Amino acid sequence: MKDRVMRVQDLAVHFKLREGGLLSSKTFTLKAVEGVSFDLDAGETLGIVGESGCGKSTLARALLALIKPSRGRVLWLGEDLNKLDEEALRKKRQDMQIVFQDPLAALNPRMTVRDIIAEPLWTFFPKIARVQVDERVRGAMKMVGLLPNQVNRYPHEFSGGQCQRIGIARALVLNPKLIVCDEPVSALDVSIQAQIIKLLKDLQKKLNLSLVFIAHDLSVVKHISDRVMVMYLGRSMELSQRDALYRKPLHPYTSALIKAVPVPDPRLARAATDTGLTGDMPSPLNPPPGCVFHGRCPFLIKRCQLEVPALRRMESGDWVACHRAEELDLTIAKSG
Amino acid sequence: MALLEVKDLDVGFDTPEGEVHAVNHLEFSLEAGDTLALVGESGSGKTQTVMGILGLLAENGHASGQALFKGKDLLQMNSLELNQHRGSEIAMIFQDPMTSLNPYLRIEKQMIEVVMHHGGLKKAEARTKAVELLRAVRIADPERIIRQYPHELSGGMRQKVMVAMGLLSEPELLIADEPTAALDVTVKAQITHLMSELRKKSNAAIILISHDLGIVAGLCDRVLVMYAGEAVECGSVDQIYYEPKHPYTQGLLNSVPRLDRPDDTEMVAIPGNPPNLLSLPGGCKFRDRCPKAFDACTQSPPMQVGQDLHAYRCFLGVPT
Amino acid sequence: MTKSADIPVIDPFEAALGVTDVKGRSPWQDAWHRLLKNRAAVYSAFIMAAMFLMVVFGPMLISWEPDYTDWDYTSSPPSLASGHWFGTDAVGRDILVRTLEGGRISLMVGLVATIVSLLIGVSYGATAGYFGGAADRIMMRIVDIIYALPFMFFVILLMVVFGRHILLIFVAIGAINWLDMARIVRGQTLSLKNTEFVEAAKACGVGDWDIIRRHITPNLLGVVIVYVTLTIPQVILVESFLSFLGLGVQEPMSSWGALVSDGAQDMESAPWTLIVPSVFLTVTLYCFNYIGDGLRDALDPKDHL
Numbered sequence: 037m038k039d040r041v042m043r044v045q046d047l048a049v050h051f052k053l054r055e056g057g058l059l060s061s062k063t064f065t066l067k068a069v070e071g072v073s074f075d076l077d078a079g080e081t082l083g084i085v086g087e088s089g090c091g092k093s094t095l096a097r098a099l100l101a102l103i104k105p106s107r108g109r110v111l112w113l114g115e116d117l118n119k120l121d122e123e124a125l126r127k128k129r130q131d132m133q134i135v136f137q138d139p140l141a142a143l144n145p146r147m148t149v150r151d152i153i154a155e156p157l158w159t160f161f162p163k164i165a166r167v168q169v170d171e172r173v174r175g176a177m178k179m180v181g182l183l184p185n186q187v188n189r190y191p192h193e194f195s196g197g198q199c200q201r202i203g204i205a206r207a208l209v210l211n212p213k214l215i216v217c218d219e220p221v222s223a224l225d226v227s228i229q230a231q232i233i234k235l236l237k238d239l240q241k242k243l244n245l246s247l248v249f250i251a252h253d254l255s256v257v258k259h260i261s262d263r264v265m266v267m268y269l270g271r272s273m274e275l276s277q278r279d280a281l282y283r284k285p286l287h288p289y290t291s292a293l294i295k296a297v298p299v300p301d302p303r304l305a306r307a308a309t310d311t312g313l314t315g316d317m318p319s320p321l322n323p324p325p326g327c328v329f330h331g332r333c334p335f336l337i338k339r340c341q342l343e344v345p346a347l348r349r350m351e352s353g354d355w356v357a358c359h360r361a362e363e364l365d366l367t368i369a370k371s372g
Numbered sequence: 373m374a375l376l377e378v379k380d381l382d383v384g385f386d387t388p389e390g391e392v393h394a395v396n397h398l399e400f401s402l403e404a405g406d407t408l409a410l411v412g413e414s415g416s417g418k419t420q421t422v423m424g425i426l427g428l429l430a431e432n433g434h435a436s437g438q439a440l441f442k443g444k445d446l447l448q449m450n451s452l453e454l455n456q457h458r459g460s461e462i463a464m465i466f467q468d469p470m471t472s473l474n475p476y477l478r479i480e481k482q483m484i485e486v487v488m489h490h491g492g493l494k495k496a497e498a499r500t501k502a503v504e505l506l507r508a509v510r511i512a513d514p515e516r517i518i519r520q521y522p523h524e525l526s527g528g529m530r531q532k533v534m535v536a537m538g539l540l541s542e543p544e545l546l547i548a549d550e551p552t553a554a555l556d557v558t559v560k561a562q563i564t565h566l567m568s569e570l571r572k573k574s575n576a577a578i579i580l581i582s583h584d585l586g587i588v589a590g591l592c593d594r595v596l597v598m599y600a601g602e603a604v605e606c607g608s609v610d611q612i613y614y615e616p617k618h619p620y621t622q623g624l625l626n627s628v629p630r631l632d633r634p635d636d637t638e639m640v641a642i643p644g645n646p647p648n649l650l651s652l653p654g655g656c657k658f659r660d661r662c663p664k665a666f667d668a669c670t671q672s673p674p675m676q677v678g679q680d681l682h683a684y685r686c687f688l689g690v691p692t
Numbered sequence: 693m694t695k696s697a698d699i700p701v702i703d704p705f706e707a708a709l710g711v712t713d714v715k716g717r718s719p720w721q722d723a724w725h726r727l728l729k730n731r732a733a734v735y736s737a738f739i740m741a742a743m744f745l746m747v748v749f750g751p752m753l754i755s756w757e758p759d760y761t762d763w764d765y766t767s768s769p770p771s772l773a774s775g776h777w778f779g780t781d782a783v784g785r786d787i788l789v790r791t792l793e794g795g796r797i798s799l800m801v802g803l804v805a806t807i808v809s810l811l812i813g814v815s816y817g818a819t820a821g822y823f824g825g826a827a828d829r830i831m832m833r834i835v836d837i838i839y840a841l842p843f844m845f846f847v848i849l850l851m852v853v854f855g856r857h858i859l860l861i862f863v864a865i866g867a868i869n870w871l872d873m874a875r876i877v878r879g880q881t882l883s884l885k886n887t888e889f890v891e892a893a894k895a896c897g898v899g900d901w902d903i904i905r906r907h908i909t910p911n912l913l914g915v916v917i918v919y920v921t922l923t924i925p926q927v928i929l930v931e932s933f934l935s936f937l938g939l940g941v942q943e944p945m946s947s948w949g950a951l952v953s954d955g956a957q958d959m960e961s962a963p964w965t966l967i968v969p970s971v972f973l974t975v976t977l978y979c980f981n982y983i984g985d986g987l988r989d990a991l992d993p994k995d996h997l
């Protein structure tokens with residue numbers, strides 16, 4: 037039985053936007069994240085997948101209390117992060133780190149690699165000896181596959197993949213228990229993506245890290261996730277065990293996402309007839325009533341337009357937010 | 373006569389740090405109705421190949437060699453001559469629709485301008501044609517969309533508009549530079565499906581530049597794989613995907629995460645990084661990252677062309 | 693399909709461990725090299741260096757005192773025979789030595805006023821930009837209000853109340869110039885605040901003042917340096933204008949502006965009294981502008997903020 041490290045309960049992040057002129061103005065509420073719940077165990081990887089506008093980046097920041105939620109709780113090792121005072125919260129940051137999407141933008145261009153990776157050490161151990169800092173920095177670099185003799189170099193001297201490794205080294209140097217990866221490979225070349233995903237997987241095994249891996253593509257998270265959550269317009273549509281999700285998704289949106297991934301196999305691609313989802317994601321400022329996905333769902337019934345489906349647990353232990361979950365069979369056809 | 377024949381194309385840039393060789397001795401040809409994919413990662417030279425052919429290089433760039441379009445060498449033409457072909461017989465769709473569409477002009481104005489200039493159509497006729505094309509790319513309510521500004525449309529819509537603009541002049545050669553890179557997965561699928569349909573209807577030759585092996589598999593007849601400015605493998609799409617001969621192609625195909633393979637398949641990554649174009653190594657440029665490198669690789673490998681026209685640049689398989 | 697197990701692994705680490713650390717190439721070094729390639733900027737820098745030397749040491753080396761009136765040669769044109777290489781003014785004072793002395797004042801005003809506006813402007817702007825919210829709004833409204841004050845009116849007011857002291861010139865000019873700097877720095881700070889590396893620092897628990905010190909300020913320097921280099925000529929010009937109007941430095945001190953003002957009166961009879969200080973002033977302005985332009989290109993935002 038693994039230990040639970042994080043519990044997210046009905047998390048919501050709303051932004052108030054004002055539009056209008058001098059005399060009249062309208063206030064809109066942007067529900068970037070609405071009612072997300074999940075648990076995370078030690079050493080587990082949760083993949084979070086969704087397209088742009090689904091709120092996954094906002095969620096990532098809310099998990100680390102970089103944004104204050106409008107509703108709900110984020111419990112880290114049993115403690116509500118948003119109830120902690122500033123100093124206590126700051127101390128907790130040692131355990132939870134983040135890796136960003138744009139590898140170069142996440143590094144201060146005027147700091148050397150050594151300083152970048154050492155900064156967390158200085159922050160939490162202000163009296164730490166230089167020799168120790170050097171040791172830990174080089175250790176972190178080795179762990180992520182960077183040559184330690186590069187410590188004096190600057191970010192612009194490295195490639196995208198190497199910059200991402202620097203970012204990961206910085207996240208590791210404090211021995212955290214959780215790393216939230218916000219689309220860590222989206223900006224990288226295909227062959228480098230594979231390297232970074234493998235690296236994260238290796239590190240997770242070695243250090244018993246929990247990972248939250250956010251991506252916009254289901255194929256990317258498949259190799260690294262234990263469970264996968266699918267988001268649409270700020271809401272959680274499905275949360276299932278990895279194997280189950282890819283074989284027999286419970287939600288029509290998940291199924292559409294799986295089918296939308298182009299398979300690098302010419303024969304299969306030529307034979308494919310499915311046109312996939314039509315239309316665009318609705319604006320988060322103006323979500324449709326009932327199920328937010330109903331406008332594009334091929335299995336739409338009257339109820340979907342009226343009632344918001346709650347995220348509920350199925351027999352298999354997986355969760356889905358769909359009125360018709362029991363009756364639909366969305367098994368992915370096996371390719372020959 | 374081939375529609376487009378590229379011979380010995382070299383593209384370089386003068387930078388303060390030295391000469392950057394973006395493309396070296398590239399050769400390929402394209403017949404009418406063919407769809408060719410230029411596949412490679414950053415630094416492979418695939419975009420600069422096309423920029424060089426169309427005379428769209430940055431100020432410090434220069435291209436040499438031959439790019440024969442219907443027999444006429446594009447590289448020898450000046451801007452004025454090129455403009456007669458660009459936008460009419462040769463159309464280009466760029467990667468990021470937000471930066472390729474003028475944010476200050478309505479869609480209507482941008483679309484009509486091109487076709488009026490080249491086709492000599494009157495405004496009303498051009499507009500009708502534009503609306504028809506927007507409908508053809510599956511934009512619902514094209515009459516309303518055409519009056520909007522680019523920022524009012526979603527990313528997917530903008531890209532569809534770009535595709536429509538590309539087709540407006542009924543080009544014989546359509547070049548699409550990573551047309552789906554900036555889009556979400558489901559929208560990517562829509563655009564890909566759209567391009568696949570349009571391909572069947574028109575006889576345009578298409579050059580598709582992409583690093584996305586999934587999309588290439590569905591859209592193209594032939595594939596040219598580039599690495600560090602050179603063609604490393606060229607063949608039909610089936611040959612490339614089912615019998616890749618060059619280790620880079622093999623590595624690339626292996627590093628793509630796939631949903632159709634069994635769950636426990638290990639992802640194999642190509643070690644190392646793409647080379648620095650300022651200081652390319654001698655011999656085979658893939659040598660440092662190649663799992664099958666051996667002594668001969670310190671020399672420049674020849675391009676081996678098989679009976680089936682499947683070509684690859686490697687020493688492996690060369691009869692000693 | 694090759695499995696990873698089949699590929700023989702040559703571990704680059706073992707090979708590279710024990711090798712000395714590679715030297716890094718900071719963005720500043722890159723910018724420096726780019727700057728050195730800009731010929732206009734380099735030549736201007738040399739000319740400015742020469743100007744500084746002349747202005748500082750020149751008057752000591754020239755045999756004429758700035759206030760010495762040579763009755764033998766009043767309003768005499770430049771000649772080697774008279775010993776007055778650049779001629780004399782109506783009262784017989786050597787133009788060259790007066791111009792160099794005037795240069796001391798003009799350049800000093802330029803530098804000091806710029807430094808004052810730099811210190812005030814950067815701290816004000818960075819604070820407003822970083823902390824945002826109400827503090828930012830109030831601080832920038834204050835800037836807007838001061839900006840709206842007519843400069844000349846303010847200077848004349850100061851002169852009337854406190855008399856014509858050289859320190860007042862610094863105060864007047866410095867008091868106006870920091871506004872632009874504050875706005876620019878605030879803008880840069882706003883965009884820096886939202887970068888991912890600042891977010892990363894926050895996620896690591898780095899405190900606000902450490903973020904300002906370590907992340908914001910070094911990345912502001914580029915913009916600030918360029919702006920400072922372009923402010924110096926502006927300030928010199930403002931001072932010259934004030935002196936031209938008769939509001940600047942008082943006799944016997946002189947500045948280029950005052951000299952130009954004097955020279956303009958004798959323009960027809962003794963043109964060199966106008967030409968010499970004008971040339972010095974113009975050359976200085978051009979050089980600082982070329983240097984500033986060169987710095988802006990060298991620190992181009994394409995590579996960094």
